[in-house]
Amino acid sequence: MNRPTICPKFEKAISLLSQRWTALVIYQLLSGTQRFSEIQSSIGISGKVLSERLKDMEHHGIVKRKVIPDTPVIIEYSLTEKGMSLEPILREIENWSQLWIQLENVSS
Amino acid sequence: MNRPTICPKFEKAISLLSQRWTALVIYQLLSGTQRFSEIQSSIGISGKVLSERLKDMEHHGIVKRKVIPDTPVIIEYSLTEKGMSLEPILREIENWSQLWIQLENVSS
DNA sequence: ATACTTACTTACATAAAGTAACCTATTTAG
DNA sequence: CTAAATAGGTTACTTTATGTAAGTAAGTAT
Known part of the structure; x- marks a missing residue:
């Protein structure tokens, strides 16, 4: 069937x-x-889902996680080479959005 | 918050x-x-969700729907100009997938 | 009259995402 | 010493999205 x-x-x-x-x-x-x-604050995602996604992306080799044992602990996330290689896709979407997306008026 | x-x-x-x-x-x-x-058969989506998606895409001006009153009725879906303009994005994804995605062995 | 076709819709079940409260460890305030 | 704050989560519970299966409409073939 599929x-x-x-x-x-x-x-x-x-x-x-x-x-x-x-x-x-x-x-x-x-x-x-x-x-x-x-x-979290820049894209407005919940902590729960963000931690899920970051784990997924780590598994997929897209994101690197670096623990800095300061206090409170600092955890830095960055893209791997594989993650970086997605840039052209995101740029295409960015470009397309500027050409074709129009914003609705969301409350005056 | 957002x-x-x-x-x-x-x-x-x-x-x-x-x-x-x-x-x-x-x-x-x-x-x-x-x-x-x-x-439906090419991508393995359920009829319910496909009809939802096609409606959404019509609303977004990405897909055109053409009814041909044959019997049984034939309904043809195609991309609008806006829809077509998404091609570079899809091609970038296609290209990326060839370079970076590896398939797991799904049952021998 | 019954069965078959395409493109759906409806009812119901499961999976994914959102919300809010809580946890751990450490530092600072009172 | 107790209380509050901070970073990065997790847990329990609710809402939304998706999947599955059966049903519908209009016309055709048998």
């Missing part, structure tokens, strides 16, 4: 990138190393 | 494209006009 007309690598990439929040987190990290709470 | 450090147009584009199935449907339609059941 014959893979579509390339499985492509499908895998899509399912990774279209996980909710994943692309936004990567986009944030494109501008450099950030801490948990910075990412 | 301060928009990120461009709202970009965020909107991301939320559109990372809706589950949306990117795969667009990708399918890049190869030309298709019918409901063709899309």
